[in-house]
Amino acid sequence: MAAETTAPPPSSSLPPPAAAAAPRHPRLSGFGQLDASVKELTSSQAELLEKIQKLKQEVQNWRSNVETQVRTCQNELQGLKKGLDSEVEQLKLEMEEIRSAIQEEKGNLPAQITNSETSNNDTEQALQTQVQALKVDTDASMEEQTATQP
Template identity: 90%
Template structure:
């Protein structure tokens, strides 16, 4: 019976040190994957944060540009209204000038006729005055001749 007791015990679970050594490479791989996932997740969060900041900057920029565009449009509309009113004023002035010119053109023949008549009257008056002077001069000469004789 002594021979039976010296026999090795039947194989059972491996010793604890050996089991931990077998499981450790697997855990090490999972830990590496877990670390990599955490790193990617934090990178993703940083990228999302940067994207949100960029979106906000673009929205602010766009808002500023739209405000500037509205301001410029308002200024241009004001200038356009001013120019339109000036153009209308100039058109009215041109119409007045044209009508005044047309009126003067219409009056021109009358004025020419009046001037001609006035010239004729002046010439007749001058001729009458010349005749009267001649008569006066002739009468005066006759008096002088009569006085001398």
């Protein structure tokens, strides 16, 4: 369009058919340049659309892979959680059994102490008897030695 405004007006000395042909030629070459630009833009647009579609497909594939990995991790975590829950329940049962055993032992403790005291008393009496027997033996032995001495 800039070519139209800068083109000189047709002179009257030129024949009308030549004057009409001259302005048409620059106008056609402008359309040719415009056509070439449109084709270039169209091909660039097609390339860009193709790149965008490829990128879009890559993003979809990436997202699908990530979702698969997330599901796999979630399943693994759920399995681990179930295993831990089971172990915790087992530990709770074992702790209850230990508590019960401790309570039972606490209940038996006074009886054991009494039995132990009785056993200690019996042991003490046996020891005292042995000590007395040793004293008697020692005293007798001393008397013999004194009697045998001149």
